[in-house]
Amino acid sequence: MIIIDPILIIDSGHGGKDPGGGTNHLWKEKDFALQISLYQYDRFRQLGIPVTLTRNEDVFISSVDRARIVRESGAQYCFSNHINAGGGDGVETIHSIHTDPTLATRLAQGIVDEGQNLRRVFSRRLTTDPKKDYFFMHRETGSVRTTIIEYGFADSKLDDVEQLQTYWMDYAEAVVKTFTTFIGREYKSPNQMLPKVQRKVNGLLNGERVTIDSYLIKNTTYVPLRFIGESLDAKVVWDAQRNEYNIVTKK
Numbered sequence: 001m002i003i004i005d006p007i008l009i010i011d012s013g014h015g016g017k018d019p020g021g022g023t024n025h026l027w028k029e030k031d032f033a034l035q036i037s038l039y040q041y042d043r044f045r046q047l048g049i050p051v052t053l054t055r056n057e058d059v060f061i062s063s064v065d066r067a068r069i070v071r072e073s074g075a076q077y078c079f080s081n082h083i084n085a086g087g088g089d090g091v092e093t094i095h096s097i098h099t100d101p102t103l104a105t106r107l108a109q110g111i112v113d114e115g116q117n118l119r120r121v122f123s124r125r126l127t128t129d130p131k132k133d134y135f136f137m138h139r140e141t142g143s144v145r146t147t148i149i150e151y152g153f154a155d156s157k158l159d160d161v162e163q164l165q166t167y168w169m170d171y172a173e174a175v176v177k178t179f180t181t182f183i184g185r186e187y188k189s190p191n192q193m194l195p196k197v198q199r200k201v202n203g204l205l206n207g208e209r210v211t212i213d214s215y216l217i218k219n220t221t222y223v224p225l226r227f228i229g230e231s232l233d234a235k236v237v238w239d240a241q242r243n244e245y246n247i248v249t250k251k
């Protein structure tokens with residue numbers, strides 16, 4: 001068996017009993033960070049880039065264990081995903097004092113290109129020992145090049161809260177795109193990775209008679225759930241809280 005080391009380890013900040021400071025009335029930072037991380041994990045796998053995660057569920061990991069998981073992952077790079085708090089607005093990326101800011105700058109710029117504004121790209125030294133990093137994710141993760149990404153502020157007085165809710169996937173994708181290009185791999189957008197359109201299907205969508213595309217994947221034809229449901233005169237309701245669709249038929 002050949003075991004391929006991951007190039008990248010994605011760290012979802014916080015988890016379990018630690019909700020994270022970037023929490024507000026709409027979300028907990030630990031959940032938001034995990035959502036972003038799982039999205040990126042799937043995308044990197046689609047792109048054929050070996051990737052792993054520090055956590056894939058809502059569990060608490062101590063900072064010692066978290067750093068050890070990253071250090072021992074075999075990865076060369078780590079992204080630590082977070083939502084900021086403290087009243088600012090915009091994206092921040094933080095790199096180690098021992099690495100140049102190129103990757104951190106590009107990651108921030110990628111998110112800015114998706115409409116987020118830039119707060120800062122920086123590194124921070126430990127006050128008691130300026131030869132060391134302030135953040136443990138830099139200080140304790142060995143030779144893994146770690147970038148902390150704060151996608152925006154949970155308590156922004158400007159528009160971060162709305163932007164994060166609406167565009168988080170674009171920001172997450174911006175990181176996928178930037179990193180893929182940074183390591184010299186071929187990037188394809190999610191749309192470019194869709195299977196080929198097979199045939200047109202007629203039906204109803206939001207009460208309109210429309211013709212839409214279908215996709216053939218492993219001998220099964222796929223069309224959007226809402227389209228099928230509404231074509232059969234059912235109501236299709238997305239329950240964001242439970243992360244599920246409900247199809248309600250009229251009786």
Ligand SMILES: [Zn+2]
Nearest residue numbers: 013020082083
């Ligand atoms: Zn955090």
